[in-house]
Amino acid sequence: MAKITTSTLLKMKQQGEKITTITAYDASFAKLFDQAGIHAILIGDSLGMVLQGQEDTLPVTIEDMAYHTKSVRRGVEKTLIISDMPFMSYATTEQAYENATKLMQAGANIVKMEGGRWLTNTIKGLVERGIPVCGHLGLTPQSVNVFGGFKVQGRQEQQALDMIEQAKELEQAGIQLLVLECVPAILGKAITKAVSIPTIGIGAGKDTDGQILVMHDALGISCSYMPKFSRNFLKDTGDIKKAIALYIDEVSRGNFPADEHIFK
Numbered sequence: 683m684a685k686i687t688t689s690t691l692l693k694m695k696q697q698g699e700k701i702t703t704i705t706a707y708d709a710s711f712a713k714l715f716d717q718a719g720i721h722a723i724l725i726g727d728s729l730g731m732v733l734q735g736q737e738d739t740l741p742v743t744i745e746d747m748a749y750h751t752k753s754v755r756r757g758v759e760k761t762l763i764i765s766d767m768p769f770m771s772y773a774t775t776e777q778a779y780e781n782a783t784k785l786m787q788a789g790a791n792i793v794k795m796e797g798g799r800w801l802t803n804t805i806k807g808l809v810e811r812g813i814p815v816c817g818h819l820g821l822t823p824q825s826v827n828v829f830g831g832f833k834v835q836g837r838q839e840q841q842a843l844d845m846i847e848q849a850k851e852l853e854q855a856g857i858q859l860l861v862l863e864c865v866p867a868i869l870g871k872a873i874t875k876a877v878s879i880p881t882i883g884i885g886a887g888k889d890t891d892g893q894i895l896v897m898h899d900a901l902g903i904s905c906s907y908m909p910k911f912s913r914n915f916l917k918d919t920g921d922i923k924k925a926i927a928l929y930i931d932e933v934s935r936g937n938f939p940a941d942e943h944i945f946k
């Protein structure tokens with residue numbers, strides 16, 4: 683298979699093919715996922731929780747992200763690599779330029795930032811300077827203290843309509859992918875229809891263009907609880923390679939997420 687780029691993913695959206703994505707933080711898992719045919723790997727700042735045992739993602743630093751991005755890069759041949767900009771590493775446009783550069787030089791193909799319209803100037807500047815950006819709306823975990831907990835977002839009509847508008851503004855600013863986390867399935871579908879870039883959902887229903895899971899949840903080895911939107915694919919197969927193959931198959935066929943993984 684040829685190297686996967688953002689153009690590959692855009693074409694998949696246009697052709698109605700599902701995009702499969704998972705997190706990874708080291709070379710060994712990255713290689714396994716790459717060889718299994720996963721389309722994109724995210725080095726998520728979820729590493730603060732699943733690797734470091736923190737309560738949330740706020741303690742993760744740009745040095746942590748660059749270290750794990752370099753490790754994943756060494757395991758990957760074809761898969762697109764998305765790397766998370768951690769908490770307060772893009773609070774100003776200048777900070778974003780400096781820190782996104784570190785992730786791109788560590789091996790990322792695209793950087794991900796959490797937030798809505800306040801980011802549009804920063805996104806425009808990054809794209810103009812050659813750094814592709816993935817947006818992230820809905821439950822953006824770096825804002826857990828503003829939300830008062832890890833809660834589903836976009837349940838009120840006004841909030842949902844505003845999220846659709848913000849998705850369009852991010853697209854206009856230049857994002858090439860959009861992660862939607864923990865929103866009602868109907869909103870995941872509406873945003874996916876409203877933008878022409880691919881959406882990748884996690885707890886956002888089955889109508890997003892692709893799905894992403896934290897690898898520790900997909901393999902049932904998280905040190906915290908199992909989120910409603912996830913599924914333990916290792917339990918169903920008893921083998922890591924088979925578990926990933928099943929995840930890819932279930933997403934591609936539209937069988938995952940099922941009704942029990944969806945927020946209404």
Ligand code: KIV
Pocket residue numbers: 705724725726727728729766861863884894896
């Ligand atoms: O940090 C992460 O793993 C993420 C996913 C949950 C999308 O942002």
